[in-house]
Amino acid sequence: MPLDASDTTWIIVATGLVMMMTPALGFFEAGLLRSKNSLSVIMQTFSGLAILSALWFILGFTMVYGQTLSGIIGGSDWLFFNGVPHEEALSYAPTIPGITFASYMMMLAVITPLLMTGAIAERTKWSAFLVLMIAWSIFIYYPLAHWVWGKGGWLAQIGVFDFAGGIVIHTSAGMSSLAAAIVLKRRKNFGTALLLPHNIPLAVIGASLLWLGWFGFNAGSGFITGALASNVLLVTHIGSAMGAIVWMLLSWKRSGRASLTAVINGALVGLVAVTPSAAYITAQNAFFLAIIAGLISYFAMILFKEKLKIDDALDVGAVHGVTGITGSLAVGFIASNAINHSVPNGLLMGGGPALLQAQAIGVGVAIILGFGGTLIISKIINKIMGLRVKEAEEDICLDITQHAEKAYLE
Amino acid sequence: MRRRHIWSDDIVKKIDAIIRTELLPIVKEQLKNTGINGMTVYSVSGWSRGKDEVLQWKGHLIVHDFIAKSKLEIIVSDEQVNAVIDTIGKYARTGEHGDGIIFVLPVERAINIKTMDDRDRAFE
Structure with a gap:
């Protein structure tokens, strides 16, 4: 199939939109945290953009999309992006240059681990954060992405569908957020007015850019x-x-009062909910899917934070994890062969239970690998170098103790 | 009322008033009519016997007891004190908890930094 100029143009634009989502995530999180730790989370997301891009360039792409080694991991064909074609397509995206596909997927690989920054906020040591992001990418994201999206990946072979990353991105990063938050333990003064957000308009700027960026994230996928x-x-x-x-x-x-912090989180929930199925369902079904996912995730947030008292600071486990699960299972119900010929019909669309079973396996694997894997990685990092800052450092703030900078100088 | 020069010898009192922030614009405007020489306004927060401020996190209510208020600081002569108090009492008052409080304090010394004119004020 020859390269197509309009496809290529759109994916280049979409790559830019998805790239913007990582800094946008930083603004979203910073606004919802205290001013004294707002710089640290922007530092994590912006530096993460650089570091995880480099990691993807060096070995991520080939680990996910290289020639499969028994369905487990990609081989070293494209180490350091060597041999990724720029005048020819890869079979994954047959009408755009290979490097355009690889660059687009780089942006997804960047934002996925960084979703966890919302859960581990306000108490994680900067050096431990770096190790966590790199280890999580190599041991959790790259293998899982290969299993679902790589040619010959074992989950792809049993018929798991994940259009733009409900399993690979949101379920895995969301469940990992809960695990990391449990290992880190609660912030001091958890649950009190001392932890109220410092700049909600900044969070809304972030949420607006995320909403816009998601057009590239889904419609580019x-x-x-x-x-x-x-x-x-x-x-x-x-x-x-x-x-x-x-x-x-x-x-x-x-x-008794409609909340702006709730509205922006609800928008993200809706976006996450349709991410795994966006190319397989009608807009009418998306309307109802987002309502169901909104209800489930809101009560999941209350369960995690108020009942189980897990200090997932910005509710990543509920907003991304639980919604990722809802949306990925929904593929098994409402995927429509009439909308997209590559997918079988879901249970409610006249298909059998086979697709739902495959989705459930995919979701289960992502939960076990994400939650279990992150529990192990976090505990190892905690043992070797300490995951959390000292109590006195937490009292002062991360901005000064980790970066010797302040977000707002008086 | 005629404005007085701030360094006249009979300026002896400082008025501190903590008022509702939402009433600050009208109070500021009306105080100009009392003939005072100027004022300093602070954004402050605190608590007293009034109602707590309640904020929310995505629908979860959280008591945030420090309420934002405005604090005025005005240096006046003895004879202006009552006019300032009356004006604040008239325009900063709603009759509900949280209207605030007015303090009147003596001023011992005042030094103009431009001229370094330092006149001790004996409160004889």
Whole structure:
């Protein structure tokens, strides 16, 4: 198949949109944290953009998309991006240059581990953060992405579908967030007014850029423009809108006042909910999927934070993890062969239970690998170098003790 | 009322008033009419017997007892004190908890930094 200029153009633009999501995540998180730790989380996301791009360039791409070694991991064909074609396509995306595909997937590999920064915020040592991000990419993300997205990956072979990353990205990073938050233990003064957000408008700027960036994240993940990308964009936007509405209503019901922090989180929930299925479902089904995912994730947040008292600072486990699970299982119910010929019909669309079974296996593997793997990695890092800053350092703040900089100088 | 020069010998009192931030614009404006020479405004926060401020985290209510207030600092002559108190009392008052409080304090010395004019004030 020859290279297609309009497909290539769209994926180059989409790559930029997804790249923007990582700094946007930093602004979103910084606004919802205390001013004294706001610089540290932007430092983590922005530096993460650089470090995880380099890691993907050196070995990530080949570990995920190289010639499979027994369905477990990609071989070393494209180490350091050597041999990735720029005038020819790869079979993964047959109408765009190989390097365009590899660059686009780089942006996904960057943002995925960094989703955890919201859970481990305000108490993690900078050096331990770096080791955690690199170890998590190599031992959890690259293998899981190969299993689901790599040619010959074992989960792909049993028929698991994950369009833009509900299993690979959101379930894995969300469940990992819970594990890391458990190993790190709660922040001092957890659950009190001392931990209220310092700049909600900044968080809304971040959320707005994430919503926009998600058009690239989802509508780019098919690697073609035209009808498919158009439907995906609509599904994505309606998902976000319904997630925001559900969380707005739930916060209004619960506190008596509609909450802006709830609305922006609800928008992200809607986006996550449709990510695994965006190319396989109708916008009508996305409308209802986002409502269901909004309800489940809101109560999951209350369960994790208020009942189990896990200090997942910005509720990554509920917003990304639980919603990733909901959305990935939803593929098994509402995927439609009429929308996308590459996918079988889901249970509610006249297909059998086979797709749902495959999705459940994929989700289960992502939960076990994400939660279990991160528990082990975090504990090892904690043993060797200490994951958490000293109590006195936490009292002062991470911005000064870890970076000798302040977000706001008076 | 006629404005007085700040260094006239009869300026002897400092008025500290903690008021509702939302009423600051009207209070500031009305105080100009009392003939005072100027004022300093601070953004402060604190608590007293009034109601707590309640904020939320995505629908979860959290008591945030430090309420944002405005604090005025005005240096006046003895004869202006009552006019300032009356004005604040009229325009900063709602009759509910949290209207604030006015303090009147003696001023011992005042030094103009431009001229370094230092006139001791004996409170004879």
